[in-house]
Amino acid sequence: MKEKSVELLNKAVADELSAVHQYMYFHFHCDDQGYDLLAGLFKRTAIEEMLHIEKLAERIIFLKGDVEMIASTEVKKIHDVKEMLDMAIQMEVSSANDYNQWALECSQNADSVSKSLFEELVVDEERHFDQYDDEIENLRKFGENYLALQSIERSKNIAAGRPAD
Ligand SMILES: [Fe+2]
Numbered sequence: 422m423k424e425k426s427v428e429l430l431n432k433a434v435a436d437e438l439s440a441v442h443q444y445m446y447f448h449f450h451c452d453d454q455g456y457d458l459l460a461g462l463f464k465r466t467a468i469e470e471m472l473h474i475e476k477l478a479e480r481i482i483f484l485k486g487d488v489e490m491i492a493s494t495e496v497k498k499i500h501d502v503k504e505m506l507d508m509a510i511q512m513e514v515s516s517a518n519d520y521n522q523w524a525l526e527c528s529q530n531a532d533s534v535s536k537s538l539f540e541e542l543v544v545d546e547e548r549h550f551d552q553y554d555d556e557i558e559n560l561r562k563f564g565e566n567y568l569a570l571q572s573i574e575r576s577k578n579i580a581a582g583r584p585a586d
């Protein structure tokens with residue numbers, strides 16, 4: 422068994438679980454405030470992080486380890502959209518940094534499959550970063566109008582009978 426790889430893969434599971442919990446918490450509160458676009462983005466990203474856990478878990482079990490399903494941090498109870506996006510960006514940067522580092526460590530331990538898995542996850546985390554960065558840029562440019570537009574969009578969708586994401 423490649424013990425170091427299992428340890429790193431489990432650290433990643435813990436961070437991904439924290440991301441799922443945090444993003445779903447953000448989803449609930451964006452939904453509650455009527456910001457459907459952001460609510461949908463947080464929900465879709467949480468689902469992608471859950472699929473990351475699945476890939477990590479499959480690798481851990483292949484290496485004859487076991488999956489520690491414990492989140493690395495508790496959910497922060499943030500309700501302000503700007504603070505949500507700041508935190509999400511911070512989380513994606515830190516995941517991408519960790520996975521780049523852990524890919525190197527797996528490579529040094531002659532575990533090329535775990536290395537490739539971490540590299541594959543970096544691609545997704547950078548895309549998540551980019552999506553959140555675009556939203557914070559919109560918020561900077563359009564301020565309160567950006568949020569007001571999302572609420573208006575919801576009213577239009579409800580009036581047209583289109584379900585929210
Ligand atoms: Fe992830």
Ligand SMILES: [Fe+2]
Pocket residue numbers: 440470513516545546549
């Ligand atoms: Fe991510």
